[in-house]
Amino acid sequence: MNTLSMPISMIRPPVIEFGVGTAERLGVWAAQRKYRRILVISDAFNASRTKVLGLAGEVTVFGEVRAEPDIEDLTRVLAAADQANAELIVGFGGGSAMDLAKLAAVLSGSSQALADVVGAGKVAMPRRAALAQVPTTSGTGSEAGIRALVTDPATQSKLAVESIHMLADIAVIDPALTFTVPPKVTAATGIDAMAHCVEAFTNRKSHPAIDLYAIEGVRLVGRYLARAVAEGNDAEARAGLSLASLYGGFCLGPVNTAAGHALAYPLGTRWHMAHGAANALIFPHVLAFNTPAVPEKTAMILEALGLRHSNTIGSVFEAAHAFCASLDIEMRLSKIGVPDTDLGIMADDAFSIRRLLDNNPRDMSRADILAIYEAAY
Structure with a gap:
């Protein structure tokens, strides 16, 4: 840090x-x-x-x-x-x-x-x-x-x-311009914006000059995403998400993302899963995995989302998973047609994305990645 x-x-x-x-x-x-x-x-x-x-x-x-x-x-x-x-x-x-x-x-x-x-x-x-x-x-x-x-x-x-x-x-x-975006796409892209902010905030390269954009981006998603999913023409909610997305973009240049995106990419390249939906499915697993390395920042993220939690890996996962699932996002790999025989191949793919994995606050082995895919299955 x-x-x-x-x-x-x-x-x-x-x-x-x-x-x-x-x-x-x-x-x-x-x-x-x-x-x-x-x-x-x-x-x-x-x-x-x-x-x-x-x-x-x-x-x-x-x-x-x-x-x-x-x-x-x-x-x-x-x-x-x-x-x-x-x-x-x-x-x-x-x-x-x-x-x-x-x-x-x-x-x-x-x-x-x-x-x-x-x-x-x-x-x-x-x-x-x-x-x-x-x-x-x-x-x-x-x-x-x-x-x-x-x-x-x-x-x-x-x-x-x-x-x-x-x-x-x-x-x-x-x-x-986002008023016409369907609810499921709104939910998935909103989680993508949040993931950019979360992964920058907990990143090994994180910086106080970027942290303020990152945590405010998370806060905006927590405040407005469910509203925009429920009512697409809610101008304030849509503006809040647009600003969260912009703040996520501010985070990407100097800091970039980490393991969450590394694990999400194979879902898009191999199984053509929408990028936002892939990030949403992976997000709770990686946030929980990283908790021991960045407990204070993890607590700030969950607080920004308005979620109850304790400092345990299990409670962090449950809170983050419930947040994504409440938006009607599919949270199981088996439900999107990924065969279990492909999990090892995807783990190889993700483990090779060192430009992102090396940013992660906690070292993540290939075995760790495979375990996350299996848990998400």
């Missing part, structure tokens, strides 16, 4: 527009900068409502983004970016759309390929196009970050790219 005297780098988009009805401010911003050729990267649903962004000029929409995008998806996006020759690239959707927009911004027109930039700080040149991010879910916080993930179908693993050149020039967070 870092102290106040430890150096830390905090990077945010230079312009952040937040609040109900702010989506059209993107068009104003783009017009002021005279961007005329614009590419919007989106999923099919959001591709049908790009007019809310108020963009003018030659606007091309790539509306084929899928959840958990892979290298082939990125190839199609890059072809669209090359054809559009855009001055501005907009990620409009969930984390998948925003991550692909980041990669398109730095790879389109570049001599570098994806393989050249996987890892941290490997993007050689500044991008040729401006980048805007407009989230339509409250979970990933990708609008505020400098990382992007795609799946390699050959290895069924996540490829992570990190670069300052993928920081958005503007992030527009309009909670009204």
Whole structure:
């Protein structure tokens, strides 16, 4: 755990527009900068409502983004970016759309390929196009970050790219865009936002400068997630979750996630489980596992969520599990079609994600990971 005297780098988009009805401010911003050729990267649903962004000029929409995008998806996006020759690239959707927009911004027109930039700080040149991010879910916080993930179908693993050149020039967070998100997706993405905050807060790299965003993000989820699940048009609840998601994004750059995300990733890459739902299923197990290493911070997390607990691993698990289950999230691997014969393979996958596991406050062996999968089964 870092102290106040430890150096830390905090990077945010230079312009952040937040609040109900702010989506059209993107068009104003783009017009002021005279961007005329614009590419919007989106999923099919959001591709049908790009007019809310108020963009003018030659606007091309790539509306084929899928959840958990892979290298082939990125190839199609890059072809669209090359054809559009855009001055501005907009990620409009969930984390998948925003991550692909980041990669398109730095790879389109570049001599570098994806393989050249996987890892941290490997993007050689500044991008040729401006980048805007407009989230339509409250979970990933990708609008505020400098990382992007795609799946390699050959290895069924996540490829992570990190670069300052993928920081958005503007992030527009309009909670009204999330009103249409279904209850189950609202619940899962809300837990994803919370997981970013929790894993940063309990991280070996945690820092007081980030802790305040992390614990407030958890508090916002505890206060507003159930409300948004029950009533999608609750503007205050939606705004609370959008802010929690943004705070989670603030946590990801300087600190990042840990074992929770490492164990959730194989559920998405191998079994195509939605990222938020995978994080929700894993969350109680990892929070409980880490309790002996960070008992005070664990107590603060549960208090922020409004949950009763004691300091025992069992009580922490029960409280966190009940919180997720109360949102009608599936909490058993066997119920989503994962065969028990795959648990060992998933444990191998998760144990290899050292960039996250090495952040965890408590060492987690392959046997520990397998035991968690078995308990979640």
